[in-house]
Every structure is written in C-alpha cells, then in structure tokens.
Amino acid sequence: MASTLKDMDLTDRYSDALREMIEAKIAGREVITVAEEQKPVVDIMTALRQSIEQTKAKKKPMEKAKGEKKAAVEVAPAKPKKQKVA
Secondary structure: OOOHHHHEEEEHHHHHHHHHHHHHHHHOOOOOOOOOOOOOOHHHHHHHHHHHHHHHHHHOOOOOOOOOOOOOOOOOOOOOOOOOOO
C-alpha cells in the first residue's frame, strides 16, 4: 500500500447521512433514494489469469550481479552443548 493510515480519510459519513435523512423525514420532506447499480458478474479465474498476465508484462528480467567476488570466510564448528541431567 502506498499510503499510511494517518493519510486516509476515516470519517463516519454513514451516521451523518442517516441523521440528515431522519431530520428530513421529521420535517416532512421527501427522502429520495438511489437504486444500487448491479455490477456485472466476473469470472474469478479469468480475472486471475488477466492479473497474472499483466504482472508478467510489467516484470523486468533479472540482471546478473556484476560486483566483485568476496573471499569465503571460514567458520569454526560449533561446540556441542552439555546436556543437563534431571
């Protein structure tokens, strides 16, 4: 995610809209509602394939590292731990 929680507008607009609608009903005004639009059904597998293809198209090929080789460092073997007898 590109933004932080502090940058997001998290105000509760539902309670304000509900209060406004109740006050309009009390005042005798007509309350108009908008019908929800029906969104087309999406085939999840088709959407997944399209997403994968888009990601593949944006992916840059890996480049071979061009840095200097570092000498291997020898590490002493670990000492065995003493076991406690209970």
